[in-house]
Amino acid sequence: MSNEILVNITPQETRVAILEQGVTQELHIERTSGRGIVGNIYNGRVSRVLPGMQSAFVDIGLDRAAFLHVADIWEAGQDDESAKPIEKLLYEGNSILVQAIKDTIGTKGARLSTQVSLAGRMLVYLPQESHIGISQRIEDDEERELLREKLQHVLPVEETGGYIIRTMAEAAEEHDLKADIEYLHKLWHDIQQKSLTDSAPVLLYQDLGLSHRVLRDFVNDDTKRIQIDSRENYQNLITFAENYMTNIAERIDLYTGERPLFDLYSVEDEIEKSLAKRVNLKSGGYLIIDQTEALTTMDVNTGGYIGVRNFDDTIYKTNLEAAQVIARQLRLRNLGGIVIIDFIDMDSEEHKNSVLTEFNKALMKDRTRMTVNGFTTLGLVEMTRKRTRESLSHVLCESCPTCQGRGEIRTAQTICYEILRELLRESRQFDANGFRILAAQPVIDLFLDEESQSLAQLGDFIAKPISLQVEESYTQEQYDVILM
Numbered sequence: 001m002s003n004e005i006l007v008n009i010t011p012q013e014t015r016v017a018i019l020e021q022g023v024t025q026e027l028h029i030e031r032t033s034g035r036g037i038v039g040n041i042y043n044g045r046v047s048r049v050l051p052g053m054q055s056a057f058v059d060i061g062l063d064r065a066a067f068l069h070v071a072d073i074w075e076a077g078q079d080d081e082s083a084k085p086i087e088k089l090l091y092e093g094n095s096i097l098v099q100a101i102k103d104t105i106g107t108k109g110a111r112l113s114t115q116v117s118l119a120g121r122m123l124v125y126l127p128q129e130s131h132i133g134i135s136q137r138i139e140d141d142e143e144r145e146l147l148r149e150k151l152q153h154v155l156p157v158e159e160t161g162g163y164i165i166r167t168m169a170e171a172a173e174e175h176d177l178k179a180d181i182e183y184l185h186k187l188w189h190d191i192q193q194k195s196l197t198d199s200a201p202v203l204l205y206q207d208l209g210l211s212h213r214v215l216r217d218f219v220n221d222d223t224k225r226i227q228i229d230s231r232e233n234y235q236n237l238i239t240f241a242e243n244y245m246t247n248i249a250e251r252i253d254l255y256t257g258e259r260p261l262f263d264l265y266s267v268e269d270e271i272e273k274s275l276a277k278r279v280n281l282k283s284g285g286y287l288i289i290d291q292t293e294a295l296t297t298m299d300v301n302t303g304g305y306i307g308v309r310n311f312d313d314t315i316y317k318t319n320l321e322a323a324q325v326i327a328r329q330l331r332l333r334n335l336g337g338i339v340i341i342d343f344i345d346m347d348s349e350e351h352k353n354s355v356l357t358e359f360n361k362a363l364m365k366d367r368t369r370m371t372v373n374g375f376t377t378l379g380l381v382e383m384t385r386k387r388t389r390e391s392l393s394h395v396l397c398e399s400c401p402t403c404q405g406r407g408e409i410r411t412a413q414t415i416c417y418e419i420l421r422e423l424l425r426e427s428r429q430f431d432a433n434g435f436r437i438l439a440a441q442p443v444i445d446l447f448l449d450e451e452s453q454s455l456a457q458l459g460d461f462i463a464k465p466i467s468l469q470v471e472e473s474y475t476q477e478q479y480d481v482i483l484m
Contacts, residue, residue: 002222007211008262009230014210017267024270026331029395030210036389037100037110039207041191045200046094051087058098058112061201066110074115074128095200103389118184121216121245122169122176125184129162137167154178212240219248229255274332274392281325285318291393295338298326315344319355327362336387345379402475409476412442416451420458422481427462434465434484440474
């Protein structure tokens with residue numbers, strides 16, 4: 001399916017939208033102040049080894065120490081049986097060459113690996129390995145064997161590293177592969193030299209910025225155009241493309257229209273919609289998406305859709321449409337980790353299999369690694385989607401300071417009763433002449449109306465005067481009891 005890529009650049013951030021048939025399917029945002037570290041290579045220092053967890057914390061120069069598990073420590077010739085415990089491999093104070101494989105997400109530090117991989121346009125270079133792998137997305141056996149032969153033909157005689165042939169290389173010529181090999185060899189040599197001279201913790205190599213990764217990772221034969229709205233960065237991308245991917249340069253266009261690029265293609269509207277919990281279906285049904293620390297849940301509802309034949313048919317058609325929309329929302333919102341989908345209950349096994357087939361088909365457009373399990377005994381579909389960076393909502397939003405991310409606040413009546421209990425505690429602890437309640441307008445209004453008798457009764461009980469004062473800056477849950 002043909003696609004188009006839009007690149008919006010400001011000094012503060014780079015935003016990329018991938019459109020298929022004019023509809024936004026993916027959004028990527030990279031901010032100058034919080035650029036991701038996946039792919040970066042560091043000379044790190046081991047700050048703590050945890051034998052009980054078979055892991056270690058490594059200082060790579062960030063605010064929070066990064067995490068290295070024993071399974072991500074590469075050793076030449078090792079297998080599962082001969083793998084050593086981490087306390088035999090690492091010691092506090094060790095300098096160690098590591099690569100970030102996951103960004104800092106929430107309260108979790110970045111995850112590291114000692115197995116280095118360097119991505120080029122056609123190939124991924126594995127300097128510590130020796131085998132040649134091929135992307136699973138290249139399915140034709142003859143094409144896979146042909147690509148393997150092409151690569152082996154252009155490899156230097158003294159080559160000791162391994163390679164993964166990327167999907168981009170499907171129609172590559174030998175000279176394209178050779179150019180990639182030379183570029184990756186030089187890159188690895190420079191990293192090694194820097195690691196010998198720069199003391200830990202230090203950044204040795206930073207992966208390409210988002211605008212350049214677009215050309216390397218997102219563009220394929222189906223990409224008909226890449227539009228960019230920054231003249232300076234347009235020139236940089238053209239130069240980059242001419243040096244490393246000449247067949248792409250002619251597809252890069254500078255957008256000079258007066259209307260903002262993302263407005264023209266309704267991307268801003270899609271960003272706004274992707275932050276909402278509710279997603280409406282064309283049929284009249286809807287999804288409710290809840291993202292938590294542990295997992296993401298998606299609940300399918302028929303809503304206003306009543307169908308035209310019978311109830312089972314209504315449910316089936318709603319679930320079919322939801323399967324397509326859920327696949328798109330996973331990409332659009334970049335939802336990762338465990339995902340639980342609650343399709344509307346279906347009695348027919350044929351309908352269940354059909355919905356699951358449609359869902360798996362829709363997920364094939366997604367480049368991210370996923371596993372999907374069938375319907376459980378409770379009628380839920382469980383799946384996982386690899387999480388390497390923050391979801392869209394985590395990039396653009398923060399917890400509400402009023403509700404602390406709960407999505408709800410205590411009622412004014414609940415706060416009134418809390419204040420009455422606090423007044424009673426204060427009166428027993430301090431010998432004050434009186435008390436003043438500072439609270440939000442709804443709480444004070446309740447004390448003046450429905451709860452006026454409760455306040456009067458407490459005043460009589462503690463034999464102290466109680467006054468009220470509205471604090472405009474207070475949220476509904478905030479209050480103070482002042483001793484007079």
